[in-house]
Amino acid sequence: MLANSVTMVIIILLINIVYVSFFTIRMILTLKGQRYLAAALSAVEVVIYVIGLGLVLDNLDQIQNLIAYAVGYAIGVIVGMKIEEKLALGYITANVITNAYDHDLPKALREQGYGVTNWAAHGLEGDRMALQILTPRKYELRLYETIKKIDPKAFIIAYEPKTIYGGFWVKSVKKGKLFHGSKNEV
Known part of the structure; x- marks a missing residue:
């Protein structure tokens, strides 16, 4: 049972890091006028978002999942910013x-x-x-x-x-x- 709980936390954390990184990149692409690439990225982004949020909502009694979601979001913001710095568009x-x-x-x-x-x-x-x-x-x-x-x-x-x-x-x-x-x- 504990192994399942740890696995779930790691999955939620990773999903949210990926989701928020995609979100950040999509916003930057939108601001840079890359609308078609941003739209394509948003399709992938929303699938990741629904999966991650679904895992948390299905297990609301597990506070560690909610914490993993929040921490994953915060780390995703940092990762997205680092990716944007490396892309250096414009x-x-x-x-x-x-x-x-x-x-x-x-x-x-x-x-x-x-x-x-x-x-x-x-x-x-x-x-x-x-x-x-x-x-x-x-x-x-x-x-x-x-x-x-x-x-x-x-x-x-x-x-x-x-x-x-x-x-x-x-x-x-x-x-x-x-x-x-x-x-x-x-």
């Missing part, structure tokens, strides 16, 4: 303001595959260079490291653009012409 735009106007910085970033637009700016303490940099999210942290190596005092604000139209850079990324090398190249 793009980010980083607005960077450097300490000094450096003509070589935009060129160096472009050579690494980043989409860069730059212009002269003036701040409280004098002339600066402002850059708007577009990159796939999977290269976001590498971009920050590159900028910090060049200008440790650079001011960086990043956001995820909802819509991107036009420009040579986006077309090149979609055709696989940029960021197609090894992880160390960018």
